[in-house]
């Protein structure tokens with residue numbers, strides 16, 4: 001069996017770990033080729049080598065790479081950074097990357113694994129002789145589909161029986177069309193290099209107010225870059241979504257599990273109406289004694305007042321509400337695949353506020369620091385952003401609530417452009433897959449894929465058997481694969497499917 005893993009961040013690394021655990025490799029005949037051009041293997045973009053001002057926003061147990069030990073990352077931190085209080089502080093992301101790299105190295109050293117430090121630019125479906133084919137052969141006894149990948153360095157590969165695409169995040173958005181203009185940093189990562197000369201600028205603006213903004217503020221403070229300047233953060237509505245409450249060790253009781261989902265599918269002919277899901281989630285919250293009305297009424301906006309309240313008062317309902325949804329996260333992912341298209345659209349649009357409140361959370365320490373900076377006047381949060389106009393001298397005129405602001409340097413923090421139809425124009429691999437009709441957009445403009453194994457679907461081959469997508473691009477079928485824990489669990493599903501298809 002010849003297998004390719006394209007991209008080796010957490011998703012690719014999790015695929016290799018799961019393959020090594022679940023599949024009986026024959027080192028004489030089996031091979032796994034890993035295509036990844038980044039130097040730090042397993043870390044991907046978020047945990048690459050970078051400034052240690054940028055911290056993780058998940059509790060350490062959810063970050064383990066050892067299925068048998070949820071404390072593995074905590075123990076590793078205690079051994080390597082004994083002075084760091086990992087139970088109460090969020091670790092720098094770059095340090096987490098070192099942990100991942102160390103844990104994945106033994107798997108990379110297996111005889112059947114070969115690392116190819118190259119980017120994959122293209123992919124085709126072939127027959128067993130290596131000739132490209134453009135639709136599924138109709139003959140009953142036709143060979144299984146095989147695949148080749150293309151890289152500039154090596155040209156077309158030999159045939160693969162299976163390909164796992166784990167290519168990670170979309171590029172950043174550019175809502176004000178600033179890319180390529182004056183002093184605009186479109187993607188600030190890695191901070192170490194992209195922000196190396198920010199001290200040369202006086203009036204610095206950040207566009208957007210998500211988690212990247214928190215990273216940026218941490219960086220400016222840690223390196224004392226705010227000494228004689230004001231940092232302006234421009235955004236449209238609210239600056240934050242929610243504050244992470246202390247971890248709870250409580251076990252929550254759910255009636256929504258695999259059996260419940262299966263029973264509902266029978267009752268509703270295949271899909272589960274979102275109203276039924278919402279009703280059941282509410283019942284589960286109440287059953288666990290969580291007053292969700294109280295939480296929603298008090299913490300539903302990301303305003304400065306709300307986050308101030310969230311860090312000053314230890315609200316038991318809020319803490320338990322977050323703990324409940326943290327435990328519920330993996331079930332929620334499974335539910336994504338059983339909603340019908342209309343309900344998925346409702347979920348994406350009408351439930352986005354509550355989903356952001358539940359999952360886009362900022363550590364308390366970061367919010368406290370921001371509140372202090374607001375008091376000293378070193379940070380300004382400016383809402384009502386409507387337009388940004390580049391000026392001839394490289395500066396920018398930023399319009400918010402009708403007021404004009406000037407910036408010498410603008411740093412983009414507007415989040416990812418997750419639309420496949422857009423991104424295929426700039427991402428070589430996705431563009432080639434799209435033009436070859438091998439991946440097509442679903443209603444959310446992500447990759448249409450099978451549930452739950454996430455194999456891409458298209459009109460010519462129906463399903464690309466033993467080809468899997470992991471990570472961001474399958475979120476509308478598999479739920480947001482946007483955390484270490486979920487990324488790992490999707491890898492387990494894909495590998496289990498691969499093994500079932502290979503028997």
Ligand SMILES: Cc1cc2nc3c(=O)[nH]c(=O)nc-3n(C[C@H](O)[C@H](O)[C@H](O)COP(=O)(O)OP(=O)(O)OC[C@H]3O[C@@H](n4cnc5c(N)ncnc54)[C@H](O)[C@@H]3O)c2cc1C
Nearest residue numbers: 007009010011044045056057119120167168471482483484
């Ligand atoms: C800034 C940031 C912070 C985050 N913080 C957290 C956090 O604190 N906690 C948490 O749980 N989650 C966090 N996440 C979520 C994160 O998405 C997941 O934790 C996880 O890292 C995603 O892994 P991935 O392998 O899907 O993607 P990535 O880590 O992006 O890895 C994809 C890899 O594919 C490679 N690649 C891409 N295209 C090709 C190609 N054509 N050929 C070969 N290789 C290719 C890239 O070089 C990259 O190494 C964060 C995400 C971001 C962006």
